Amino acid sequence: MKAVTANRLADGRVVYLAPDGAWTERLVNAAIFENIEAENALASLGASAIEFADAYLIEVHTDGYPSGREALRETIRNSGPTIRTDLGKQAENG
Amino acid sequence: MYRYDEFDAAIVYDRVKQFRGQVERRLSGELSEDEFKPLRLMNGLYLQLHAYMLRVAIPYGTLSSKQLRKLAHIARKYDKGYAHFTTRQNVQYNWPALVDVPDILDGLSTVEMHAIQTSGNCIRNVTSDQYAGATAEEIEDPRPWCEIIRQWSTLHPEFSFLPRKFKIAVTASDHDRAAVRVHDIGLRLHKSLTGEVGFEVIVGGGLGRTPIIGPTIREFLPKKHLLSYLEAILRVYNLYGRRDNKYKARIKILVNAEGVDRFREQVEQEWALIKGSDLDLPVCEIDRIRVYFSPPVFERLPHESASLKESIQSDDGFARWVRVNTAAHKQPGYAIVNISLKPIGGVPGDATDAQMEAAADLAERYSFDEIRVTHEQNLCLPHVKKDNLFAVWTTLKQHDLATANIGLVSDIIACPGLDYCTLANTRSIPIAQRISERFADFDVQENLGEIKVKISGCINACGHHHVGHIGILGVDKKGEEFYQVTLGGSAAEDACLGDIVGRGLSSGEVVDAVERLVDFYRGERNDGERFLDAYRRLGPGPFKEALYANA
Amino acid sequence: MPMLELVEGKLIRVDTTPCEEISLVVWRGGAQPEAGVSALVLPNDAPAEDVGHEVNAFAAVVLEFPTFKDGRAYSQARILRERFGYGGKIRARGEILRDQIAFMVRCGFDAFEMETSKSGFYNQALLDFSHVYQPAADAALPVWRQRAQRAVAAE
Numbered sequence: 001m002k003a004v005t006a007n008r009l010a011d012g013r014v015v016y017l018a019p020d021g022a023w024t025e026r027l028v029n030a031a032i033f034e035n036i037e038a039e040n041a042l043a044s045l046g047a048s049a050i051e052f053a054d055a056y057l058i059e060v061h062t063d064g065y066p067s068g069r070e071a072l073r074e075t076i077r078n079s080g081p082t083i084r085t086d087l088g089k090q091a092e093n094g
Numbered sequence: 095m096y097r098y099d100e101f102d103a104a105i106v107y108d109r110v111k112q113f114r115g116q117v118e119r120r121l122s123g124e125l126s127e128d129e130f131k132p133l134r135l136m137n138g139l140y141l142q143l144h145a146y147m148l149r150v151a152i153p154y155g156t157l158s159s160k161q162l163r164k165l166a167h168i169a170r171k172y173d174k175g176y177a178h179f180t181t182r183q184n185v186q187y188n189w190p191a192l193v194d195v196p197d198i199l200d201g202l203s204t205v206e207m208h209a210i211q212t213s214g215n216c217i218r219n220v221t222s223d224q225y226a227g228a229t230a231e232e233i234e235d236p237r238p239w240c241e242i243i244r245q246w247s248t249l250h251p252e253f254s255f256l257p258r259k260f261k262i263a264v265t266a267s268d269h270d271r272a273a274v275r276v277h278d279i280g281l282r283l284h285k286s287l288t289g290e291v292g293f294e295v296i297v298g299g300g301l302g303r304t305p306i307i308g309p310t311i312r313e314f315l316p317k318k319h320l321l322s323y324l325e326a327i328l329r330v331y332n333l334y335g336r337r338d339n340k341y342k343a344r345i346k347i348l349v350n351a352e353g354v355d356r357f358r359e360q361v362e363q364e365w366a367l368i369k370g371s372d373l374d375l376p377v378c379e380i381d382r383i384r385v386y387f388s389p390p391v392f393e394r395l396p397h398e399s400a401s402l403k404e405s406i407q408s409d410d411g412f413a414r415w416v417r418v419n420t421a422a423h424k425q426p427g428y429a430i431v432n433i434s435l436k437p438i439g440g441v442p443g444d445a446t447d448a449q450m451e452a453a454a455d456l457a458e459r460y461s462f463d464e465i466r467v468t469h470e471q472n473l474c475l476p477h478v479k480k481d482n483l484f485a486v487w488t489t490l491k492q493h494d495l496a497t498a499n500i501g502l503v504s505d506i507i508a509c510p511g512l513d514y515c516t517l518a519n520t521r522s523i524p525i526a527q528r529i530s531e532r533f534a535d536f537d538v539q540e541n542l543g544e545i546k547v548k549i550s551g552c553i554n555a556c557g558h559h560h561v562g563h564i565g566i567l568g569v570d571k572k573g574e575e576f577y578q579v580t581l582g583g584s585a586a587e588d589a590c591l592g593d594i595v596g597r598g599l600s601s602g603e604v605v606d607a608v609e610r611l612v613d614f615y616r617g618e619r620n621d622g623e624r625f626l627d628a629y630r631r632l633g634p635g636p637f638k639e640a641l642y643a644n645a
Numbered sequence: 646m647p648m649l650e651l652v653e654g655k656l657i658r659v660d661t662t663p664c665e666e667i668s669l670v671v672w673r674g675g676a677q678p679e680a681g682v683s684a685l686v687l688p689n690d691a692p693a694e695d696v697g698h699e700v701n702a703f704a705a706v707v708l709e710f711p712t713f714k715d716g717r718a719y720s721q722a723r724i725l726r727e728r729f730g731y732g733g734k735i736r737a738r739g740e741i742l743r744d745q746i747a748f749m750v751r752c753g754f755d756a757f758e759m760e761t762s763k764s765g766f767y768n769q770a771l772l773d774f775s776h777v778y779q780p781a782a783d784a785a786l787p788v789w790r791q792r793a794q795r796a797v798a799a800e
């Protein structure tokens with residue numbers, strides 16, 4: 001399964017494409033796609049969009065956690081630096 | 095220190111204005127990300143794992159207290175209360191918002207700083223010896239030449255779209271603290287047989303995927319020809335460096351492919367045609383710049399300080415810090431103070447806003463207003479009276495800045511790695527933290543002597559692992575973090591590349607393995623023999639055995 | 646391709662028919678440029694030295710930017726202007742970003758194949774920087790010269 005991720009243009013925060021087509025900061029709220037659908041979702045974003053930069057697909061489990069080769073990288077993106085647990089999303093999720 | 099005149103100030107101001115316009119055009123959608131990316135990169139703005147990262151230039155690692163306070167202010171106001179000092183004597187912010195960056199650059203410009211050419215395929219910030227102007231070893235202060243190079247290379251119309259990034263380092267001491275042999279161009283000021291001072295020109299060193307110790311292409315270049323000679327090298331590189339493969343695009347690949355002699359010939363040919371032109375600065379301009387780097391007005395003091403002696407006798411912690419973290423100054427009664435940014439278990443090179451302010455205050459009060467950033471990711475107060483060392487230490491201690499480990503096993507260089515960097519294979523910082531915790535005992539560390547551990551999270555080698563006495567490179571094995579150890583490298587005057595000793599170790603194994611290496615060294619060393627020298631004497635075989643002993 | 650030319654420091658749209666182009670290969674093969682008419686197309690992996698002073702037989706030289714990142718033509722242009730005293734047009738062809746035009750002008754380019762509708766925008770780019778640090782193929786005085794002049798004036 002796949003999700004679409006990017007960084008928000010204005011502040012660079014990691015965001016994920018939600019089922020309603022908006023961007024969410026939480027991977028748990030992201031839309032989970034089959035591979036082909038995911039490609040389509042990514043392609044339909046448009047290149048010069050002004051909300052986000054550098055969109056790409058990540059592999060996720062059905063429960064929405066990162067999987068595959070890049071699981072560690074995407075887990076860190078989704079939570080924050082492992083050496084500063086007071087920073088990033090891990091700090092906000094409580 | 096160099097101070098901007100109205101021309102320098104105008105150029106930086108123009109650049110901020112230009113970038114503000116570029117950001118506005120991006121935010122309004124007029125520029126696509128593809129169009130904007132090269133523009134933001136030319137201003138040191140990357141997109142990293144969690145956010146943007148802004149790299150600010152600290153030309154040849156020299157800062158005033160006002161500048162350092164501004165860096166602290168930016169960390170507090172626009173970032174998360176800290177910043178990261180890098181192996182290129184620069185500083186990085188990990189969390190700035192794009193919309194704030196023009197304001198940040200504006201703020202920097204008020205203290206004569208900028209982020210120009212801290213990224214992109216252009217001539218990057220020039221680096222130098224952090225002891226410049228303070229050490230008795232040097233022939234002359236290399237920084238006027240760094241400033242001359244900074245100005246010449248800034249917004250260079252011909253060399254802003256090179257095949258790849260381009261790094262220049264300058265030193266003027268036999269003891270090389272600027273790692274000149276692993277730069278695209280390394281310049282070493284030295285005296286010729288006739289007593290004239292000029293540059294040894296080293297071209298095509300570098301780390302990364304193809305590490306190379308740079309060869310010398312000219313033993314002696316008269317100082318006045320520096321810029322025309324640099325221009326000749328850059329022109330040959332710009333025209334003939336490879337552009338089809340980014341991993342083969344650095345100048346080292348060109349020098350290697352052509353052979354040093356052929357490359358030298360090309361440079362000399364080009365140089366013959368442009369030397370004596372307007373490129374070489376007139377003496378009046380060189381002198382104008384040199385004046386800014388005149389030594390501060392030192393007091394005439396005896397070599398030894400009685401109060402220092404007393405404090406050393408009464409406080410062992412202070413005595414150790416003086417032994418380990420201070421270095422000889424050229425002026426009697428003064429010392430060079432190294433401020434370690436490597437607390438045990440900390441993040442190498444990180445400093446909080448409060449720490450930066452504390453260092454700035456100390457510099458203002460005790461070091462003629464100067465701070466240096468070292469390529470080993472520490473700070474340095476270049477001119478401190480020995481009488482004041484105790485006061486400096488006391489304040490540093492209050493801010494967790496007095497770790498007595500300069501040059502020791504816990505003074506580790508580590509790149510940001512997978513905790514921040516989008517290119518990373520693995521994390522680097524946690525390995526540094528665990529090694530530093532393993533050797534936390536300062537008696538043990540000091541007894542072990544100089545051991546340089548350097549860690550990179552991928553083959554780009556920002557952590558200089560190839561030239562670590564013990565180098566550690568993160569590699570990805572099917573999504574798991576593994577670490578490849580290299581041994582026997584050096585970035586100093588005896589520069590050489592480390593040997594890869596064998597298979598990668600898991601993150602669970604690597605710290606134990608490093609400890610076994612160090613234990614083995616301790617058992618085998620001769621009196622006063624450094625780790626690196628023992629390795630050179632005994633060869634990789636026995637060290638390799640120790641490394642894998644438990645595997 | 647529409648074209649902007651640098652005339653007295655300003656980029657203006659020109660509608661003249663472009664000159665006849667001769668590729669380097671064809672020229673080497675013996676083709677003769679027609680005075681005041683022909684343009685030489687110099688690929689960016691060809692040394693400008695190979696053309697040398699003979700470049701002055703051409704009314705224009707076209708230098709190429711296959712991508713904006715490929716900066717070889719900056720050096721080629723300077724060599725043509727500064728080494729061989731080339732006085733004809735040097736025309737930039739390919740991918741050109743707004744913020745590169747000022748660099749190109751400094752290196753000796755004075756014609757640009759690009760969207761002419763945005764000429765105001767590109768002209769603005771020429772004004773982005775009020776000073777330069779280094780000499781190049783243009784007439785801009787590097788700041789060290791300005792400093793020296795000011796010092797003399799102050800005496």
Ligand code: SF4
Pocket residue numbers: 509510511512515516517518519550551552553554555556557
């Ligand atoms: S070495 Fe690799 S992981 Fe480390 S900072 Fe450089 S690019 Fe990133």
